[in-house]
Structure formats: C-alpha cells, structure tokens
Amino acid sequence: MNDQVTSYYANYTATGDILVLAMCILFIVLIHTAYIKRTKNFIYLRAMIVMVIIASLSDIFFHLFMNGMGKYPNILIYIFRIVFHMCLAGNLWMYVIYLKEPLHLEYRENKKYVLISAALFILIGLFEILGTVFRFGFYIDEAGSARSVFPVFFVGYVCFLAIIMYLVYQYRDRIFRPILIGVLATVGISLWLIIIQQIHSQSSFTTATFIFPIYAILYLVHSNPYDIESGALGKDAFLDKIRTSYEKGRDLLLMSLYLPDFDKGDGVFPPEIASSIRYFVVYFFRGATLFKLTSGHIVLVVDIQRNPDYQYLCNKMIDEFNKVYPIYNRNYKIVIMETWDKVSQNNDYEGLIRYIHSRMPENSIRRVEVRDIKEYLDTVFIRDQLADIANKRNLKDERVLVFCQPVYNIHTGCYDTAEALMRLDLPELGIVYPDKFIPVAEQNNDIQILTKIILSKTCAQIRKIMDEGYIIKRISVNFSVLDLRENDFCAIVQKIIRESGISYDSIAIEITETQSEKDFKLIKKRVNDLKGSGIKFYLDDFGTGYSNFERIMEIPFDIIKFDRSLVIGAAGDDKLKSMMAHLAKMFADMDYDVLYEGVENEADETRCIDMSANYLQGYKYSKPIPIEQLKEYLQKKTEAGVE
Known part of the structure; x- marks a missing residue:
C-alpha cells in the first residue's frame, strides 16, 4: 500500500462502528417500546437505521480483510467496501425522500429531487465498481498494495449534502424554525467531522456521521416534541413550561386558538393554515413557544419579561389575524390571558381555557379577566x-x-x-x-x-x-x-x-x-x-x-x-x-x-x-x-x- 492509503486504513479503529451499532440497537429498542405513529416517513427512518447497521458491519469486515490482505480473496475487500459506501449513499438518498413531508413538497417538486438523488446513488455505485475495474478509484495492485486515485464516495457524499442543503434552504419558509436549525446543525456537524477525518487520514467515524441526522429526525419529529405541520410542542411540554415558569417566578402571556373543525378526524392543519401559524409564532414575539393541546387547540406561550411590549404585540397579532381570517373562513375561538398564581399552582390552564370556550360564541376573542378566573376556580x-x-x-x-x-x-x-x-x-x-x-x-x-x-x-x-x-x-x-x-x-x-x-x-x-x-x-x-x-x-x-x-x-x-x-x-x-x-x-x-x-x-x-x-x-x-x-x-x- 502507498503511504497515504496505508496511513488512512491503518489508523482505523472499530470503536466508532461498534458505537454506531450500539446506538442503532438502542434506537430500535426505543422505537418498539414507545408509541410512534407508523407513517411512511417512519418506514424511511427505519430503512435508514438498517442501512447504517449494514454499513457499520461492512466497514468492520472491510478493515478486517484489509488487515489480513493476502490471507483472504481481494474480492471480499471490494464487496464489503462497495456495500459500505452504497449503504451510506442509500442513507442519504432516503434522507432526501424523507424531506418531502416536512418541506411540504408538491408531487412534481418531490419527483424531481428523488430522481436526481436516485441518479446520484446509481452513479456512485457505478463509479465505485468502474473505479476498481479501471483503476481510477480504489483498487489493489499486483504487489498487494491498496491504492485510491479518485475519492468517488467523498465526491458523491458532498453532492448529496449539496442537494439536502439546497432543499432545506429553498423551502425554509415551509419548515418550523427549530426543526430547520436541527437539520442544518446535524448535517453541518456531519460534514465537519468527515472533513476532519480526511485531513487527518482517519476513517473510524465515517458511519457515525450518518447517525447524527437519524438522531435529529427521531428526536425532533418522531419522538413528538414538535408537531411537524405547525411546529407545536405537545401537551406534556406545555405543562412543563407552565410549571418551570411558575417555579422561576416568570409571568407568561397565553394566546389560545381553538379551531373546532380540526378537533375531528385526523386533526391535521392544511398547509396554508400551518404556514400562517408558523408565521404568527416566529414574527411577533421574542422566544415564543407554540403548544398543541388537542388536534384543534393550540396555545402560544410568551415570556412577558422578554417581551415588555407584549400588549402592543398582542394587539398587532390580533389585527393581523383579522386580516387573514377571511381567507380561511374557519370557526375559531381565541382566548388571551396572563398567568395567575392560583391557576399555575394547579397547572390547569387547559381546563380554564375550555371553561372560557364554553361561555363564548364562535368566531370571537375573549380577554380573560380576574372575574373569569375566580368563577372557574369556584x-x-x-x-x-x-x-x-x-x-x-x-x-x-x-x-x-x-x-x-x-x-x-x-x-x-x-x-x-x-x-x-x-x-x-x-x-x-x-x-x-x-x-x-x-x-x-x-x-x-x-x-x-x-x-x-x-x-x-x-x-x-x-x-x-x-x-x-x-x-x-x-x-x-x-x-x-x-x-x-x-x-x-x-x-x-x-x-x-x-x-x-x-x-x-x-x-x-x-x-x-x-x-x-x-x-x-x-x-x-x-x-x-x-x-x-x-x-x-x-x-x-x-x-x-x-x-x-x-x-x-x-x-x-x-x-x-x-x-x-x-x-x-x-x-x-x-x-x-x-x-x-x-x-x-x-x-x-x-x-x-x-x-x-x-x-x-x-x-x-x-x-x-x-x-x-x-x-x-x-x-x-x-x-x-x-x-x-x-x-x-x-x-x-x-x-x-x-x-
């Protein structure tokens, strides 16, 4: 082997791949012990995990046979190396397909990017094989030395990342900001780690870089902290937010929007309404958080200390809501209130808001007064x-x-x-x-x-x-x-x-x-x-x-x-x-x-x-x-x- 290739493979340790295998097994256990909705995207996620497992095992066997070169047929080295790279490339292809739902891509848009990424996947496979056959990629010469002329997989990896980054940037307005930041951060860290490995002639943690995006998806989407449509956190997170804010003595503004039409059936907001909700969350208050209590009931929680002008911003948001309401023409009830110690002690704002809902007409806005709270506590x-x-x-x-x-x-x-x-x-x-x-x-x-x-x-x-x-x-x-x-x-x-x-x-x-x-x-x-x-x-x-x-x-x-x-x-x-x-x-x-x-x-x-x-x-x-x-x-x- 030439010095560069020798250093690259000699520096390998199986620790990274073994750690990836352990993490994948943990993911599988968590998936099967927790309730996760079996959507099409969840199937893609499982396929990504399986491909990472196969890639880790292939990488281990590839280096095992490399270290015993001469004892085993070279064909085994080629097979495990190609399987390793194709599983990683397939993982990236699945990632592109997965982005269809979070980015709300239309059929034609999605088809274009799926075909481009499929073509890239096939090209990586062809060039990996042809590079070995015609010796412009990885191959073992007659002297038994491993050589690598052109880094086919690395170029393909960068191309896949370019597609993913372009998709996320191009359609950034369609995805909730915390999820956007999570995707960009994990992809960026993965790319950074790959580059560091290349600089230091190291390959031990290549597979590990593919587990980061899977972890981000599993946490941000399938563990359900965020509703993928509206960007809202769940009810448990809402209760925790109220509790911790009360313990820290921080006052909150609660803005509740109830859309009864979506409390039936699957309760999924149409893309245009989900987009408007994300707009209201991001562009009015500093550090506001959205929570989804039921399929048709969302609550925006605002830290008053961080928003001293919250009353002005609240009125501005209501004015904007009144402008866009005729477009959607859906029944609604809006409740606006500040937190109150006696209610915070029992963490029962959901019950209070439901109580107010029962006493207000459709398509109206109610600002809660002390009298309303006392009546509810009674x-x-x-x-x-x-x-x-x-x-x-x-x-x-x-x-x-x-x-x-x-x-x-x-x-x-x-x-x-x-x-x-x-x-x-x-x-x-x-x-x-x-x-x-x-x-x-x-x-x-x-x-x-x-x-x-x-x-x-x-x-x-x-x-x-x-x-x-x-x-x-x-x-x-x-x-x-x-x-x-x-x-x-x-x-x-x-x-x-x-x-x-x-x-x-x-x-x-x-x-x-x-x-x-x-x-x-x-x-x-x-x-x-x-x-x-x-x-x-x-x-x-x-x-x-x-x-x-x-x-x-x-x-x-x-x-x-x-x-x-x-x-x-x-x-x-x-x-x-x-x-x-x-x-x-x-x-x-x-x-x-x-x-x-x-x-x-x-x-x-x-x-x-x-x-x-x-x-x-x-x-x-x-x-x-x-x-x-x-x-x-x-x-x-x-x-x-x-x-």
Whole structure:
C-alpha cells in the first residue's frame, strides 16, 4: 500500500462502528417500546437505521480483510467496501425522500429531487465498481498494495449534502424554525467531522456521521416534541413550561386558538393554515413557544419579561389575524390571558381555557379577566365537592340542602303542595345555586346521587310535617334524563319513598320533555313502571325547548307546568295569552291539571286563573325557602277540621 492509503486504513479503529451499532440497537429498542405513529416517513427512518447497521458491519469486515490482505480473496475487500459506501449513499438518498413531508413538497417538486438523488446513488455505485475495474478509484495492485486515485464516495457524499442543503434552504419558509436549525446543525456537524477525518487520514467515524441526522429526525419529529405541520410542542411540554415558569417566578402571556373543525378526524392543519401559524409564532414575539393541546387547540406561550411590549404585540397579532381570517373562513375561538398564581399552582390552564370556550360564541376573542378566573376556580371547587359527595354516597350529606317553593291550590285556597329545589352549602362559597352546580354535576355524572339525596331528604321532611299534624298533599322533585337512565331507577325511587314511611302519592316526579327518541321511550317506560304505585308525574317547563303534543299524550302525566317565560310573555302579548288559554283549556278537558310557575303579582294571578289554572307558583306567594320552613304555609289538620 502507498503511504497515504496505508496511513488512512491503518489508523482505523472499530470503536466508532461498534458505537454506531450500539446506538442503532438502542434506537430500535426505543422505537418498539414507545408509541410512534407508523407513517411512511417512519418506514424511511427505519430503512435508514438498517442501512447504517449494514454499513457499520461492512466497514468492520472491510478493515478486517484489509488487515489480513493476502490471507483472504481481494474480492471480499471490494464487496464489503462497495456495500459500505452504497449503504451510506442509500442513507442519504432516503434522507432526501424523507424531506418531502416536512418541506411540504408538491408531487412534481418531490419527483424531481428523488430522481436526481436516485441518479446520484446509481452513479456512485457505478463509479465505485468502474473505479476498481479501471483503476481510477480504489483498487489493489499486483504487489498487494491498496491504492485510491479518485475519492468517488467523498465526491458523491458532498453532492448529496449539496442537494439536502439546497432543499432545506429553498423551502425554509415551509419548515418550523427549530426543526430547520436541527437539520442544518446535524448535517453541518456531519460534514465537519468527515472533513476532519480526511485531513487527518482517519476513517473510524465515517458511519457515525450518518447517525447524527437519524438522531435529529427521531428526536425532533418522531419522538413528538414538535408537531411537524405547525411546529407545536405537545401537551406534556406545555405543562412543563407552565410549571418551570411558575417555579422561576416568570409571568407568561397565553394566546389560545381553538379551531373546532380540526378537533375531528385526523386533526391535521392544511398547509396554508400551518404556514400562517408558523408565521404568527416566529414574527411577533421574542422566544415564543407554540403548544398543541388537542388536534384543534393550540396555545402560544410568551415570556412577558422578554417581551415588555407584549400588549402592543398582542394587539398587532390580533389585527393581523383579522386580516387573514377571511381567507380561511374557519370557526375559531381565541382566548388571551396572563398567568395567575392560583391557576399555575394547579397547572390547569387547559381546563380554564375550555371553561372560557364554553361561555363564548364562535368566531370571537375573549380577554380573560380576574372575574373569569375566580368563577372557574369556584367551578373547580364545586366539581371536587360534588365528586366527594358522590364518593361518600351519604343520603344525609349536610352539604346538600333542600329548599322548596310552596304551590297555591286555587280550588282549596291554600298551600298543600310544593316543589323541592336543590342548593349546596359549601365551605368557602356558602350557598350555591343550581345554575352553578347542576351543569357541573351533569357533566361529571354526579347528578344521580344529588337527586337521591334530595328525594330522601324531601321524603323525611314530608314524614316530619305529617307527624306534626300539617296537611301536605305532595312535594314534587325534579329528575333529569340522566337519573332515569340508571337501570335500577324505579327500584331506588320506590325504596327511598317506602323506607321513609310515607305513601307513594306524597311524591311527584318532575320531568322535562326530551327531543331524543331513545330518551322519550325511556321516560315513557319509567312513568308507566311507577305510575301504578301512586307516584304523580309533572311535565316540567312546558312551552320551552321541545314540546310535542303527540308524545305528551303518550305519557300519563298528571300535571302540565307552564314555564314562567310564558307567564311573563303573556302579560304583553295577547296572541300568546290566547294561545296559552286554549292550550290550558284543552289540557283541562283531558283531565290534566295545569300549573303556572313564575306568578309574581296579582295581574299574573288573575290572568293565569282565567287560563284554566289549577295551581299557581311564584314569588307572589313565596320565594324558595328551606324546606323546614314550609309548614309556615300549611294548614294544620285541626284547623281544617281533618282528623
């Protein structure tokens, strides 16, 4: 071997290739133990890893046979050297193909570069073989010396890198900046290491330079710190950002964009929207980071200390958003807020933003105020208290209160029925009204235990009222469709009433009609199953939402409750009043009792009596009161001459 070639191969150590093999094995283990989406690009990545493994093994055997030149046929040296170089060249070819997705290349663009790189791959193979045959490349002469005239592979390597660098630079606006920097850095380091090896006549770490880009791809893309479309980090990274910023005492600005159209299906942003998102991330705030909480929900996090003019920049970004919005015309909700210590402590900004979303219309922007945060924290506290109530399942839980509103019986001229109403008495918050906790209870499937507690306490109070000699015909309790869906609903209701020691007809169940055919059939079945026991049934909130006369006729209700909105509306609308009067007369003719709620003055009372009322309920008679005070409105049996 001539001196230069001798030095080049004699300086080789297998340490670099063995290290590469170990890293590839580690990659394979990590890939199979972690969830990685099996996309086409992932297949390319696996092919790159396999080719690096083959290249490392080929390099080891090539140098093994070189050191034992004369003991083995020269053909083995040529074969392992060509396999080594072709695997590395194939790796670079796969890298070019891989860039199609991150760079969002069109079919024609991608086809051009794939064909160019394929041609380069074939040329490297041909020149490697021809260089050996015609002795203008690597060959072993008659004296048994290894010679290398023209560095075919090195030239091909540089050409591949030129293609990759050109692609990345040409389409740099299509790729998220951190990924762009990662690709350029790893390719640059690989090239630098190859050049250093050439200068020092060394070849031990050639294969190692090909593992750097694979590592970058595996970390930047397939380990999912960044969403390849929008350049966003994942939810775990968002939580970590909030936690570390709170620990360091750094205030953040959060700008949330929710696109409900992309919370369905695969949730992939179209290239034009992804491009706009990247623009907003990069060109407004210093050091801003984008996070993707769900497929359609992204949050831009801005360090306020690094952006003292954040309010101006925020307004500027919103102005720019309003300009580009008509182009895409997608439904959106934008929430803007600064971090707040109590929310940061629990790291629950995702929940807070969802809460704000539920209270804002589509295509609107909401700047969160302290009042919004306090309302959300109250809601979270209520949710936790409801969960505790549900877990303990104590029908005497003191946090659940029964209020009631007396109902005036027109025919008897006294109060002999009432409607039970639910309240919560919670530490820190005091009395909590249904509009605050019922939606939370229904959302978290805690409504059933609350209804059971109210029914149990109402039955106990009826028993007490009767024992004290007062006349009480019945008290109605509101039930939701969620209650009726329980398989043992009828058995539970009958058991609670029976164990309280009162008759079944002392309880009425109020149900609101539903539009769902399945729920309608369920309501009909439950009513028919319990009707025979003597329990009464009210159709609640008639005239609001969904009302179907054919369905009403199919269910044996006892009382039709006209909603208070109709009572209020009839005061200034003669047509509505006439319609209500005809409906009430029709119900009365069919032996339904009619109850009007929302009666607030004598004019309401007179109008409702004229409209076939049997019962009246409202603030004219009483506001909701603790059920323990109900007896103040009731007659004693001795006063009514009842034994």
